[in-house]
Amino acid sequence: MSRVRFSAGGAGGPRGGGLRGADPPLGGRRTGAVPLRALAWAATILAALTMAAPFLWMALTSLMGQLEVFSYPPRLLPETARFENYVGALTAQPFGRFFLNSLVFATCVVSGQLLTAATAGYAFARLEFRGRERLFLLFLSTMMVPTVVVLIPRFLMIDRLGWVDTYQGIASTELVSVWGIFLMRQYFRTVPTELEDAARIDGAGPWRIFWSVSLPLARPALATLGLFAFIDAWKNLLWPLLATRSMDMRVVEVGIASFHGTYEVNWPYQMAAGVTAVLPILVLFLFTQRYFVRGIQMEGFR
Amino acid sequence: MVGVRLSGLGKRFGDVVAVHPLDLEVGRGELLVLLGPSGCGKSTVLRMIAGIEEPSCGEVHIGGSRVDDVEPAGRDVAMVFQSYALYPHMTVRQNLSFGLRMRRTPSEEIERKVRWASGILGLDTLLDRRPGQLSGGQRQRVALGRAMVREPSVFLFDEPLSNLDARLRAEMRDEIAALHRRLGATMIFVTHDQVEAMSLGQRVAVLEGGTIQQCGTPLEVYREPANLFVATFVGTPPLNTVEGVLGHDGGGVVFLGGGLTLAGADALDAPGSLAPDDDAEADAQARPVVAGIRPEDVTLVGAGAATAHVDADVLRVEALGSELLVHVGGAYGGPWIVRASSDLEVAAGDRVGLELATERVHVFDAVTGRRLGTLGSREA
Numbered sequence: 116m117s118r119v120r121f122s123a124g125g126a127g128g129p130r131g132g133g134l135r136g137a138d139p140p141l142g143g144r145r146t147g148a149v150p151l152r153a154l155a156w157a158a159t160i161l162a163a164l165t166m167a168a169p170f171l172w173m174a175l176t177s178l179m180g181q182l183e184v185f186s187y188p189p190r191l192l193p194e195t196a197r198f199e200n201y202v203g204a205l206t207a208q209p210f211g212r213f214f215l216n217s218l219v220f221a222t223c224v225v226s227g228q229l230l231t232a233a234t235a236g237y238a239f240a241r242l243e244f245r246g247r248e249r250l251f252l253l254f255l256s257t258m259m260v261p262t263v264v265v266l267i268p269r270f271l272m273i274d275r276l277g278w279v280d281t282y283q284g285i286a287s288t289e290l291v292s293v294w295g296i297f298l299m300r301q302y303f304r305t306v307p308t309e310l311e312d313a314a315r316i317d318g319a320g321p322w323r324i325f326w327s328v329s330l331p332l333a334r335p336a337l338a339t340l341g342l343f344a345f346i347d348a349w350k351n352l353l354w355p356l357l358a359t360r361s362m363d364m365r366v367v368e369v370g371i372a373s374f375h376g377t378y379e380v381n382w383p384y385q386m387a388a389g390v391t392a393v394l395p396i397l398v399l400f401l402f403t404q405r406y407f408v409r410g411i412q413m414e415g416f417r
Numbered sequence: 418m419v420g421v422r423l424s425g426l427g428k429r430f431g432d433v434v435a436v437h438p439l440d441l442e443v444g445r446g447e448l449l450v451l452l453g454p455s456g457c458g459k460s461t462v463l464r465m466i467a468g469i470e471e472p473s474c475g476e477v478h479i480g481g482s483r484v485d486d487v488e489p490a491g492r493d494v495a496m497v498f499q500s501y502a503l504y505p506h507m508t509v510r511q512n513l514s515f516g517l518r519m520r521r522t523p524s525e526e527i528e529r530k531v532r533w534a535s536g537i538l539g540l541d542t543l544l545d546r547r548p549g550q551l552s553g554g555q556r557q558r559v560a561l562g563r564a565m566v567r568e569p570s571v572f573l574f575d576e577p578l579s580n581l582d583a584r585l586r587a588e589m590r591d592e593i594a595a596l597h598r599r600l601g602a603t604m605i606f607v608t609h610d611q612v613e614a615m616s617l618g619q620r621v622a623v624l625e626g627g628t629i630q631q632c633g634t635p636l637e638v639y640r641e642p643a644n645l646f647v648a649t650f651v652g653t654p655p656l657n658t659v660e661g662v663l664g665h666d667g668g669g670v671v672f673l674g675g676g677l678t679l680a681g682a683d684a685l686d687a688p689g690s691l692a693p694d695d696d697a698e699a700d701a702q703a704r705p706v707v708a709g710i711r712p713e714d715v716t717l718v719g720a721g722a723a724t725a726h727v728d729a730d731v732l733r734v735e736a737l738g739s740e741l742l743v744h745v746g747g748a749y750g751g752p753w754i755v756r757a758s759s760d761l762e763v764a765a766g767d768r769v770g771l772e773l774a775t776e777r778v779h780v781f782d783a784v785t786g787r788r789l790g791t792l793g794s795r796e797a
Binding site: 309310312317331 | 464468489496498499502519563567
């Protein structure tokens with residue numbers, strides 16, 4: 116059961132919203148609004164730099180030599196950009212396989228969470244059954260249990276099933292997100308009940324109403340949930356590290372971590388692999404920014 | 418032939434009674450309007466007929482069959498909602514055809530019916546748009562079309578015009594009336610707008626507090642309101658009222674109150690009227706009543722004129738073009754509103770006399786609100 120940390124994942128949202136909020140039509144022409152606007156810009160730029168700095172540092176380090184990383188005074192820019200670090204890092208271990216494993220893992224998690232969150236969220240929002248609210252509270256209360264606490268029980272479960280070091284082993288315990296159920300429930304509650312009434316009169320049964328009316332209307336919430344679930348799965352290190360053993364089953368994050376040996380750390384290689392691992396998420400983010408913003412709005416306003 | 422019959426139909430939400438058990442029959446092909454203020458239970462009645470609200474008691478019969486255990490889809494009803502309830506992610510065509518697709522209607526027939534409904538409602542050019550790209554009036558038409566294509570035996574309208582501006586509302590009202598004539602289907606129309614009710618309904622059922630106060634033709638409801646609530650709720654501007662007592666002066670009944678003395682006929686001209694009789698004369702002398710008169714049944718005359726029943730001060734004059742609405746106040750209480758010809762020269766501050774057509778003065782029991790009848794004219 117994974118949760119999305121909004122402080123990190125949602126940084127793009129408020130930034131975008133802040134810019135728009137600070138730019139009212141004609142607002143800048145009023146003399147009183149100018150300092151306020153400048154202040155908003157300054158705060159936004161500062162926040163942007165704070166968020167971007169670690170990424171820039173990672174990218175710059177990935178192009179440095181092993182010793183250059185530790186030079187004193189610290190260098191910001193590499194003396195010569197060593198792009199061969201990328202080739203070295205990605206061939207030092209079977210990263211192709213790692214990427215495939217990460218992709219399979221993330222895809223399973225996304226599909227599973229979308230399915231379970233949509234159905235359970237709908238049930239909690241719309242179906243009337245005894246103990247509904249209490250059951251929902253019980254679900255919510257599990258969000259207070261830290262992920263690490265349930266790592267061992269999860270491992271014991273998949274071990275008993277003989278699923279250690281398999282796709283079903285790493286994916287099966289990640290298929291339900293309580294946060295996702297909460298998100299979907301809140302969203303389904305905003306869909307006017309009249310639409311469902313109209314569909315009932317039109318002859319649709321409960322499943323048809325869910326599938327043809329409510330679910331299509333929940334697309335923004337589904338997109339948000341899918342996006343966060345993908346990112347969460349993609350950057351998950353601890354669980355795949357625990358649940359896999361062979362090189363064939365390792366995911367990208369585990370591969371990156373393995374550059375970090377007990378006695379030696381190859382920082383440029385690790386950063387090069389890190390940059391490569393971030394790229395898919397970065398591309399995803401560029402196309403789905405509005406869902407990030409919407410996700411944060413949904414979390415913040417309800 | 419009965420289109421819809423409700424017997425003992427009631428609804429409770431916990432301890433709150435939304436609809437007291439009521440009986441109502443709507444003839445096949447009839448357009449009945451359920452009229453009442455917000456929260457009177459009229460929409461709940463409609464939703465119980467549609468099957469999307471479960472009744473707490475009573476039965477719903479549609480076309481002669483009992484349907485309260487039948488799913489909404491099996492009741493052969495179509496409903497038009499206040500918010501239109503169009504599926505936002507579907508095009509107009511998909512919205513119109515959704516109900517037919519759910520019923521596995523052959524695609525050629527769906528196409529034919531969609532074309533038929535969109536032709537009547539002028540939606541031909543909008544079929545590929547989504548509801549978000551339509552104006553309020555167009556959405557309303559799509560909602561109507563969605564009901565039409567199903568060709569149901571009963572149409573249910575839940576305040577469908579309340580989100581439209583005045584002009585569009587009048588237009589859509591005409592369209593619904595025309596549609597009713599054209600389809601000849603049973604229609605139940607819920608509204609809080611009495612103009613809508615009077616102009617659309619063949620019969621109007623007035624609801625208040627979850628109870629049907631009166632059910633009759635628009636004219637009956639207007640001219641012979643069953644009680645004070647119906648009398649004041651139906652009619653714009655509303656009925657003018659004054660509290661007083663009903664007495665007897667040997668020549669007939671007399672209303673005394675607020676400085677008004679209105680002499681009526683020998684008995685109140687209503688069947689079963691409670692005109693004072695000899696045995697109860699003492700009681701009757703003191704019987705508290707409310708007298709009510711419509712704005713058009715009061716005539717403005719000169720102050721102190723022989724025909725004036727009472728004098729009053731003009732507080733405000735609303736010039737509507739075709740007529741004047743003159744707000745007057747006086748010893749009787751008020752303010753009253755009097756409908757007058759726009760040729761009349763009258764201004765705020767003027768002193769006028771009010772001449773009441775006593776044969777049109779309604780008398781209501783002050784305790785129960787029940788209408789006792791009209792005072793009647795002594796000359797007649």
